[in-house]
């Protein structure tokens with residue numbers, strides 16, 4: 379059996395970790411060389427790191443990577459991928475929402491020859507919810523064509539994919555986007571996600587917004603292309619309106635319309651311009667951020683890592 383690295387991003391999960399580890403141990407059995415568990419402590423402010431350190435003294439398969447502060451679960455996953463040595467890596471949140479048995483089903487698909495296996499939430503009979511349908515429909519149409527229609531909760535990657543992802547070193551991106559973009563063959567496995575029993579979801583609206591913008595700006599030229607299209611449409615409308623006014627004035631001696639129409643045009647057009655500047659700013663800022671070459675995360679300490687690096 380080849381070694382599989384299980385990557386577990388952890389951010390303030392002290393209430394979940396003991397039970398999570400118990401389940402992980404039951405799942406993985408006692409075999410020393412089928413699994414390694416890479417916990418990435420994403421700057422937790424609670425006792426998570428302490429708990430992980432204790433667990434690591436009891437189980438030699440546990441490796442802990444501690445980041446210097448909270449960098450977000452994508453950076454944490456990347457840190458996990460970089461620290462992994464398995465033939466394949468699978469991501470697994472520590473909040474007990476996702477059944478570990480899924481790893482077996484994903485491994486089976488991997489052995490069938492798929493380099494990427496996604497764990498996706500079952501949607502039930504009615505299919506994905508409206509918002510989800512619109513969001514992932516947009517992503518599929520404008521950015522990443524091979525995005526599963528229900529989104530992705532977990533990923534299982536062959537070593538070849540892992541090596542590609544960690545060599546990219548792109549910032550302000552989505553790790554899922556990079557995986558999809560890499561274009562290796564992909565399969566999906568549907569499963570039932572349990573509700574979170576302890577702690578709170580760390581997905582704030584601000585983080586969701588950031589991911590949304592990152593996805594479209596990093597993997598699609600739609601935003602910057604739409605600027606030109608909107609600009610063209612607005613100037614065309616302006617041009618038509620000018621002809622309308624001139625014709626009215628010359629043929630029908632209409633009085634030239636005043637304040638209201640001017641004001642509306644001024645507000646609409648300056649609003650559009652502001653939005654365009656914002657979109658351009660997104661690209662400019664990314665360029666700036668990329669050129670500063672700051673790392674996506676900083677490792678503060680590690681526990682139980684092999685001495686290879």
Ligand code: UDP
Nearest residue numbers: 387388389420450451454471472579580581
């Ligand atoms: N997580 C993390 N850093 C963050 C946010 C979340 O490492 O900034 C971890 C979190 O501890 C959990 C996993 O990522 O193990 C999934 O997070 P969460 O349960 O909040 O996401 P959801 O299940 O709501 O998608």
Ligand code: MG
Nearest residue numbers: 471473475574
């Ligand atoms: Mg969760």
